[in-house]
Amino acid sequence: MIALMSFNLIDTLFIGFMGTEQLAAISFTFPITFTVISLTIGLGIGTSAVVAKVLGKGDNLLAKQHATNALIISLIMVAFLCVVGFLTIEPLFRLLGADETTLPYIKEYMEIWYIGCCCLVLPMVGNSVLRASGDTKTPSQIMALGGLINAVLDPILIFGFGPIPALGMQGAAIASxxxxxxxxxxxxxxxxxSRGLIYRRIPSVSCFVDSAKxxxxxxFPAAGANMLTPIAMAILTAIVAVHGQEAVAAFGVGNRVESIACMVVLALSMSLPPFISQNLGAGNIDRVKQAYRKTAKFVLIWQLGVFSLLLFLAWPIAVAFSDDETVINLICWFIWIMPLGYGAQGIIILTNSSLNALHLPMSALLLSVLRLFLFYVPFSYLGGLIGGIYGLFVGGVIGNLAMMGVSVYTFNRKLSQVCAEHSKAELAKQN
Structure with a gap:
């Protein structure tokens, strides 16, 4: 997850050296790029839940079939979304608040980004297959390799080196x-x-349809839930844009810092679901309950430690991304306020991923809708009306804290229902 999030963070870091307009431009792209990434993550969640449960039952051939078809499904869906995105770059980003100063830079970046995005979906969904089989080490190595290549190529292609010309925003996208x-x-x-986890031939139509269902x-619900986050971010970006380009630039940097600050939570949200799905398939419901509760406690303690660390690192981080005094000040305030809610946000994320692992995707989708459009965005908006950009940050924290309670209550209730259904099934087998 560090490697995955480093792509946007490293791009933002080097683009920040180009100026505030370029930094604002890359900040505008975040909701859109994260929409595509969220679709991919959602499809990976579906793949992991299905493959892990089948493996838990011991059916390796069916798991192989589902894994193969999952890659094809993901590639088709992301390709379609990227074509639509490529054709609507200008009107879409104008809707988000981009103007004539930032739009040219956005187009330079996004035109290349959309073309290469199909190469992003296969590693992400493929890594979900590996995690579903119990291997979390290899996916991290693959993503780390990609992150290293991106980090090396970014400064070379953005600023030029020897015979390689400076490509600016395009260079960042080409590196990715x-x-x-x-x-x-x-x-x-x-x-x-090497692993033999997918077939090396095109599946039959009937096989493809069965797996797709x-x-x-x-x-689909998992992807929808994940895609709601960038939609909410797009709305917030438009709200923040009212406060000026400096506010947008700071908000974009803050979101990228957030992705790193929450990397352990995100990693757990990728590794906990296969564990839950395998134990669900094997009928070990008590292990599911124990894993969720212990992970939730760990996340609260961990994120409290992250917040304490960020209190001291806010200024160095802000200075690393910008030399504009206003932007630096806003980045610092983002880092001093928003991480207060990261523990609660972590519980929300883990609850959603756990519900998907229990094959309850509509419950996870409902919680995502409630979190973003009943709590996070409205509370942030109200905070912005009361206290400006600083009030917006506080409102986001309050929204996350309120939603955490709803998430924990929902998971416990749904898990009790799963336990009751499992007990009935076991009783039926004995009779």
């Missing part, structure tokens, strides 16, 4: 494209040849 392409080649080789039953 190259790193994704390498990741695609590695994951396909591992899955098809099972995977998308979880993948």
């Amino acid at each position: 494209l190259i790193s994704w392409a390498v990741g695609t080649a590695v994951i396909l080789y591992l899955l098809a040849y 099972v995977i998308l039953k979880i993948g």
Whole structure:
């Protein structure tokens, strides 16, 4: 997860050296790029839940079938979304609040980003297959390789080096494209040849349809839930844009810092679901309950430690991303306020991923809708009306804290229902 989030963070870091307008431009792209990434993550969640449960039952051939078809489904869906995005760059970003000063930079970045995005989906969904089989080490190595390639190429392609011309925003996007392409080649080789977790042939139509029904039953709601986050971020970005380009730039940097500050939570949200799904398939409901509760306690303690660390690192982080005094000040306030709610946000994320692992994707989707459009965005908006940009930050924290209580209550209730259903099934078998 560090490697995955580092793509946007490193791009933002080097682009920040170009100026405030370029930094604001890359900040405008975050809700859109995260929409595509969220779709991919959602499909990965569906893939992981289905494959892990089947593996928990011991059916390796069916797991292989689902894994193969999951890659094809994901590629088709992301390709379609990227084509639509490519054709609507200008009107979409104008809707988000981009103006004539930032729009040219946005187009330079997004035109390349959309073209290469299909190379992002295969490593991410392929890594979900590996995690579903119990291997979390190899996916981290693949993403770390991609992150390293991106970090090396970014300054070279953005600012130029020797015979390589300075490509600016385009260079950042090309660096990501190259790193994704390498990741695609590695994951396909591992899955098809080294591990034998997918078939090396195109599946039949009936086989594809059967897998699609099972995977998308979880993948669609999970993708929808994940895509709600960037939609909410887009709304907030438009609200923040009222306060000026400096506020947008600071908000974009803050969101990228947040992605790193919450990396352990995000990692757990990727590794906990296969554990839950495998134990669900094997009938070990008590282990599911124990895993959720212990992980939730760990997240609260961990994020409190992260908040304490960020209190001291706010100024160095802000200075690293910008030399504009106003932007630096706003970044600091973001880091001093928003991480107060990261523990609660972590519980919300883990609850949603756990519900998907229990094959209850509509419950997870409902919680996502409630979190973003009943708590997070409205509370942030009201905070902004009362206290300006600083009030907006406080409102977001309050929204996360309120939603945490709803999430914990919902999970406990749903898990009790799963336990009751499991007990009935066991009793029926004995009779």
